[in-house]
Amino acid sequence: MKVELGGYRGPALQALLKAGVKVEDEIRITGDGLTYEGILVPRSEYGDEEHVVIKLRNGYNIGVRVTASTMVERLGAGAKLTFKPPRIREAGKDLPRVSILSTGGTIASRVDYRTGAVTPAFSASDLYSVVPELADIAVIDTEVLFSIFSEDMTPRHWTKVAEAAAKHIEAGVDGLVVAHGTDTMGYTAAALSFALQNLPVPLILVGAQRSPDRPSSDAALNLVGAVKAAAQAPFAEVAVAMHAETSDEAVALHRGTKVRKCHTSRRDTFKSINADPIALVKPDVLTMLTQGYRSRDPERSLQLKPKFDEKVVLVKHYPGFNPDIIEGFVDLGYHGLILEGTGLGHVASGCLKALKHAYDRGVYVGMTSQCLWGRVDMYVYYTGRDLMAYGVVPLEDMLPETALVKLMWVLGQTEDYGEVKRLMLTNIAGEFSPRTSYRWVS
Amino acid sequence: MKVELGGYRGPALQALLKAGVKVEDEIRITGDGLTYEGILVPRSEYGDEEHVVIKLRNGYNIGVRVTASTMVERLGAGAKLTFKPPRIREAGKDLPRVSILSTGGTIASRVDYRTGAVTPAFSASDLYSVVPELADIAVIDTEVLFSIFSEDMTPRHWTKVAEAAAKHIEAGVDGLVVAHGTDTMGYTAAALSFALQNLPVPLILVGAQRSPDRPSSDAALNLVGAVKAAAQAPFAEVAVAMHAETSDEAVALHRGTKVRKCHTSRRDTFKSINADPIALVKPDVLTMLTQGYRSRDPERSLQLKPKFDEKVVLVKHYPGFNPDIIEGFVDLGYHGLILEGTGLGHVASGCLKALKHAYDRGVYVGMTSQCLWGRVDMYVYYTGRDLMAYGVVPLEDMLPETALVKLMWVLGQTEDYGEVKRLMLTNIAGEFSPRTSYRWVS
Numbered sequence: 062m063k064v065e066l067g068g069y070r071g072p073a074l075q076a077l078l079k080a081g082v083k084v085e086d087e088i089r090i091t092g093d094g095l096t097y098e099g100i101l102v103p104r105s106e107y108g109d110e111e112h113v114v115i116k117l118r119n120g121y122n123i124g125v126r127v128t129a130s131t132m133v134e135r136l137g138a139g140a141k142l143t144f145k146p147p148r149i150r151e152a153g154k155d156l157p158r159v160s161i162l163s164t165g166g167t168i169a170s171r172v173d174y175r176t177g178a179v180t181p182a183f184s185a186s187d188l189y190s191v192v193p194e195l196a197d198i199a200v201i202d203t204e205v206l207f208s209i210f211s212e213d214m215t216p217r218h219w220t221k222v223a224e225a226a227a228k229h230i231e232a233g234v235d236g237l238v239v240a241h242g243t244d245t246m247g248y249t250a251a252a253l254s255f256a257l258q259n260l261p262v263p264l265i266l267v268g269a270q271r272s273p274d275r276p277s278s279d280a281a282l283n284l285v286g287a288v289k290a291a292a293q294a295p296f297a298e299v300a301v302a303m304h305a306e307t308s309d310e311a312v313a314l315h316r317g318t319k320v321r322k323c324h325t326s327r328r329d330t331f332k333s334i335n336a337d338p339i340a341l342v343k344p345d346v347l348t349m350l351t352q353g354y355r356s357r358d359p360e361r362s363l364q365l366k367p368k369f370d371e372k373v374v375l376v377k378h379y380p381g382f383n384p385d386i387i388e389g390f391v392d393l394g395y396h397g398l399i400l401e402g403t404g405l406g407h408v409a410s411g412c413l414k415a416l417k418h419a420y421d422r423g424v425y426v427g428m429t430s431q432c433l434w435g436r437v438d439m440y441v442y443y444t445g446r447d448l449m450a451y452g453v454v455p456l457e458d459m460l461p462e463t464a465l466v467k468l469m470w471v472l473g474q475t476e477d478y479g480e481v482k483r484l485m486l487t488n489i490a491g492e493f494s495p496r497t498s499y500r501w502v503s
Numbered sequence: 504m505k506v507e508l509g510g511y512r513g514p515a516l517q518a519l520l521k522a523g524v525k526v527e528d529e530i531r532i533t534g535d536g537l538t539y540e541g542i543l544v545p546r547s548e549y550g551d552e553e554h555v556v557i558k559l560r561n562g563y564n565i566g567v568r569v570t571a572s573t574m575v576e577r578l579g580a581g582a583k584l585t586f587k588p589p590r591i592r593e594a595g596k597d598l599p600r601v602s603i604l605s606t607g608g609t610i611a612s613r614v615d616y617r618t619g620a621v622t623p624a625f626s627a628s629d630l631y632s633v634v635p636e637l638a639d640i641a642v643i644d645t646e647v648l649f650s651i652f653s654e655d656m657t658p659r660h661w662t663k664v665a666e667a668a669a670k671h672i673e674a675g676v677d678g679l680v681v682a683h684g685t686d687t688m689g690y691t692a693a694a695l696s697f698a699l700q701n702l703p704v705p706l707i708l709v710g711a712q713r714s715p716d717r718p719s720s721d722a723a724l725n726l727v728g729a730v731k732a733a734a735q736a737p738f739a740e741v742a743v744a745m746h747a748e749t750s751d752e753a754v755a756l757h758r759g760t761k762v763r764k765c766h767t768s769r770r771d772t773f774k775s776i777n778a779d780p781i782a783l784v785k786p787d788v789l790t791m792l793t794q795g796y797r798s799r800d801p802e803r804s805l806q807l808k809p810k811f812d813e814k815v816v817l818v819k820h821y822p823g824f825n826p827d828i829i830e831g832f833v834d835l836g837y838h839g840l841i842l843e844g845t846g847l848g849h850v851a852s853g854c855l856k857a858l859k860h861a862y863d864r865g866v867y868v869g870m871t872s873q874c875l876w877g878r879v880d881m882y883v884y885y886t887g888r889d890l891m892a893y894g895v896v897p898l899e900d901m902l903p904e905t906a907l908v909k910l911m912w913v914l915g916q917t918e919d920y921g922e923v924k925r926l927m928l929t930n931i932a933g934e935f936s937p938r939t940s941y942r943w944v945s
Contacts, residue, residue: 210849210852210884210886211845212820212844212845212846212849212850212851212852212886213851213852213853214822215822215823215851216822216823218822219822243846244845244846244849245821245822245845248821248822249822322845322846322873322874323874323875323876324874324876324877325846325847325848325872325874325876325877325878325879325880326847326877326878326880327876327877330874330877369823371823371825373823374825374828375819375821377817377819377843378654379687379690379817379904379907380656380657380658380660380661380687380690380691381657381658381811381813381815381911383813383816386816389831401819402654403653403654403686403687403764404654404685404686404764404767405767405768406767407652407654407686408654409654409655409657410652410654410655411655430767431764432764432765432766432767432772433765434765434766434767434769435766435767435768435769435772436767436768437767438767438768442652444652444654462821465821469823
């Protein structure tokens, strides 16, 4: 029996039936402002009822969610297409090429049971032996950059990772994976988002909450998800790949500037804040969850901007906070301050004098909120307007951690106060979300 | 027709039928380690299917969730009971007495449309005119303590609120409400939890995200929920009352030491972190969500401990953090530091020397996690053990903000390092949760 709409059920099946299409047809799916064109592929029996899977012209498979407003059109029979055929594995050849750069952390470690020492396990053959599925996804090259706990990562390490990534990208890989400790992976993801501009291919950071030699380890699923995304994702962005839930079913891909570690021990500890994850990777399909991303394009020229200025400080405000702390940082020669204020972006009125001192000395001060979710708005109360009059800049819905990293990066590009101010409010790597979302996105 | 189990449906009805009880019977409900005894009261037609409502011997109504393990027993006919009758309203007399102390913030404000100025609207008659339902719940006394934005609250203000609350409690009120700006309400809630020990009655902090003169204001529902809890709740704890969801249906009561403002603008911005809310207030019933709380007991003697030491600082760690910052605070004479470390409780190894300096100078250093959810565990990696060797104390699942407030309070009680250390690890006001929860509780 010929499979006309093999594997499709529920809303996805309804949408396909309505459009009068069948598997192997070339179709166009429009919804949420995004349009995808490609060949309709059959679903596995494990697929859900809400996604249609198509093979894009570049050979990658993606899942598109079907909602009430989704439109499916038939463009023609698949046979008539002139798309570039996907790379098919032939005895290990012609698979996408993915480089894995290792910086350390739990995912890159293996306990040596003779000595009890933790050692990095990151040659390509080590990886294949631990996670054999990788051989079906990509041809993997590995490089150990460092082997440190991620709490010891500094902006100087970010620079080295960015430079190494650029080297691999220039050598023509189809995607990059950076293995990283989870503690500061969000900071590094933001740093690489700013340092590696105009990316032609995806760069996926990946970590693990439990080491690979523990039965409950999340390392294998995360690594497979990260390599799959690096090899096949239609986007060219910096993202973090970690468990989407505690179950071993899906890996979420979070945008590098919107992601935060939100639990000390859970495997689904990383959350996109004030944004949806970019995509979800399940064994059979990668599903895009966001509109508005930079498409993969191997012809695009990377712009490497790896400099960071470490003379920047993140200051959290609280009752009893002493304004002398701000004056102190200014007098110590810091070039920029990110405030983690309360609510919509407030600090005690007793801080105004110290903030004026910072402004007079040309020190940039940006405001974020310790609420984490939501957007600062310093126009609501006159206290916020006072702060702005003293040069404090509200940084929209940017995470405090991302704002810190961005200010380090901006001050690495320019010393001109006006240019710093302009760059801080320019949406460079998706660090600002549009003003529409009022949901808890987490 | 006589109502035997009026209004009950679903699992609640099943449990009552199984026990062979009817409305007005005296019953005992056991589940989740808690036992309640009282008179079974009928539910309104709007009640859900999972809660049984009983009138306790003290006259308060509470809702008890029925699960598979809940046991209901019939103790006898209600008529035979000798419980103290609930206070019934008789022309405004004999209702519970509630004092509302106002500190300022959106909930206490009203825009004067002639002048545009924001004025506090907190005489009892003002309140009754804005929220007439209050007259059915309690006889209300009001006192305006300050009229400030909550970002201007300091530990000195906490002391004044605690002293005023003690005065009203000693005058014999049945409950207290503190109206407060939302920005730092979580900090004040923690402060009052430590300053007002051995509480005989509930103290409920309440705020609003939208001012009372806006159509979408959350002020009325929050205030009604807070006054209802102060008047009727079976617990004597410090709690925060705010919208449980965006809809105008329920107010959550969060324990004062476990609550955090988590969104700049949503009405359900306050979340209990690493704990369930204590209770939920809906128009017809107050439902307990936690086991283990201090019961209301008007005979209990309050212990007022209102002193705080402001020489304490909260320091968030991040990549590129300069250890000189820690040395600087020690040299400036700070008495205590709370670190907001990464993951399970880490800072860069470059900080060890500065932390040793703090330890040598008798400065207490406590570790919390910027993840916010979960528990610090400094035994997992040798780096954590190193930190502990230099005197850094892991503070379990305490919120960084609560740890800061608690250290200010502890240093207000004693200067002895050993005693500080002992008190910081003593569970004084529910600031530590037991080691069982592995859920996202938020």
